[in-house]
Amino acid sequence: MSHTPxxxxxxxxxxxxxxxxxxxxxxxxxxxxxxxxxxxxxxxxNQFGGSDEIRFKNFRWAWxxxxxxxxxxxxxxxxxxxxxxxxxxxxxNKPNDKVLIGYSDVTALHGLFQRCxxxxxxxxxxxxxGTNTPESLExxxxxxxxxxxxxxxxxxxxxxxxxxxxxxxxxGNLSMLYSMQNTPxxxxxxxxxxxxxxxxxxxxxxDRMMQNLKHSGALDKIAGLVVGQLSDMxxxxxxxxxxANEIVFDYTKNLGIPVAFNFPFGHCENNLPLIHGAQVNxxxxxxxxxxxxxxx
Numbered sequence: 001m002s003h004t005p006x007x008x009x010x011x012x013x014x015x016x017x018x019x020x021x022x023x024x025x026x027x028x029x030x031x032x033x034x035x036x037x038x039x040x041x042x043x044x045x046n047q048f049g050g051s052d053e054i055r056f057k058n059f060r061w062a063w064x065x066x067x068x069x070x071x072x073x074x075x076x077x078x079x080x081x082x083x084x085x086x087x088x089x090x091x092x093n094k095p096n097d098k099v100l101i102g103y104s105d106v107t108a109l110h111g112l113f114q115r116c117x118x119x120x121x122x123x124x125x126x127x128x129x130g131t132n133t134p135e136s137l138e139x140x141x142x143x144x145x146x147x148x149x150x151x152x153x154x155x156x157x158x159x160x161x162x163x164x165x166x167x168x169x170x171x172g173n174l175s176m177l178y179s180m181q182n183t184p185x186x187x188x189x190x191x192x193x194x195x196x197x198x199x200x201x202x203x204x205x206x207d208r209m210m211q212n213l214k215h216s217g218a219l220d221k222i223a224g225l226v227v228g229q230l231s232d233m234x235x236x237x238x239x240x241x242x243x244a245n246e247i248v249f250d251y252t253k254n255l256g257i258p259v260a261f262n263f264p265f266g267h268c269e270n271n272l273p274l275i276h277g278a279q280v281n282x283x284x285x286x287x288x289x290x291x292x293x294x295x296x
Contacts, residue, residue: 005069005144006034008062009041009126011049012087013105014077016042021074024126031141038062048079056083060090068098070144075127076104081176084185088112101125101140104199104267107172111185114170114277121149122172122195122265123273133270140273151280151293152272154263159249162286163258165224166295169280171195174230178209181216189221193282193292195274196248197228197266203240203247206230210251224282225252225259226292229266258282260290 007028009021025035038058043050050058062071073080087109100106100113100120113120121143124136143149170187171177174196180186198206213219230244242250245261252259260282264270279295 003145004032004034005141006036006067007070007072007144008036008038008065008068009072009074010038010058010062011041011074012055012059012083012109013049013073013079014047014075015044015049016074018042020127020130024074024129027129027137028141031138033141033144036065036068047077052082055079056086059083059087063090063094063096063098070099070101073100073102073106073109073125075125076102076106078105080105081108081179081185084108084112088116088184091116091118099144103271104173105176107176108180108185110172110276111170111180111187114168114187115184119275119277121273122276124271128271131269136271136273143273149273149275149294151291152263152265152274153289153291154260155289156285156287157261157290159245159259159261160284160286160290161252161255161257161259162284163224164284165193165258165282167191167193167223167280169193169195169274169278170276171226172197172276174198174206174209175201178212181212181218187276189218192222193224193226193280194222195226195228195263195265197230198244199231199267200234202234202236203242203244204236206233206244206247207240210248214251219251219255222257224257225255226263226282227259227261228263229268231267258284260284260292263290263292
């Protein structure tokens with residue numbers, strides 16, 4: 001990529017707002033990036049960033065720009081899956097090396113990018129620039145400037161399952177992955193290092209989603225699991241009886257694969273980026289920090 005990356009901001013889900021987009025653009029400019037916007041960037045249709053047609057046209061505009069290095073989705077919410085089929089056809093028919101960036105609702109696009117043979121970046125979005133740590137953004141910009149993205153580590157956790165595994169790194173928001181099961185946008189899980197995170201879910205729903213991964217055979221396919229932040233969980237008046245990490249642990253403790261909890265990514269301040277689709281090594285020790293590192 002060029003030393004000065006050009007980034008197109010696009011809203012594939014909830015609508016963009018000047019209140020966070022203008023400061024985000026200024027910050028990216030200060031960090032040495034050029035920023036461009038599609039013609040209908042600030043469109044809105046109820047909670048969406050314009051109709052499905054407009055949101056896809058905005059993505060297609062960014063994909064077609066020869067000087068754009070990355071497409072950075074501005075925020076999550078809901079809506080990317082509604083234009084996933086059109087985006088899949090576009091990137092298959094007109095492949096290029098643009099980098100997709102985002103997380104949460106963007107999990108649907110990460111999945112289809114991986115299925116089509118493209119890498120992408122699971123990381124912060126402009127709506128979060130003001131609340132995320134500087135490193136969450138700096139790592140992505142450094143990567144766009146041609147530097148290697150460092151791996152991640154997490155301190156020892158009581159729910160970890162020790163072991164070593166290698167595979168392609170896929171995943172994202174657990175609720176999105178749950179909804180993507182048996183669709184063309186679910187990433188390839190065979191031999192994968194799966195990573196998950198989530199926000200503002202009821203604990204019983206975390207259990208329901210883990211039941212889905214269990215009974216669908218998804219957990220039997222993966223080579224390792226990395227659990228990020230399961231943030232701001234909700235409980236019922238009659239308690240579920242376990243927190244989110246304990247629920248996930250119940251489904252992973254007997255898998256016989258390395259599992260690591262509390263990694264710094266997801267809906268949290270220190271939302272460090274991951275290369276979706278990259279080959280990685282996962283090392284989980286019973287006495288030391290868990291390490292996720294890229295191969296090559």
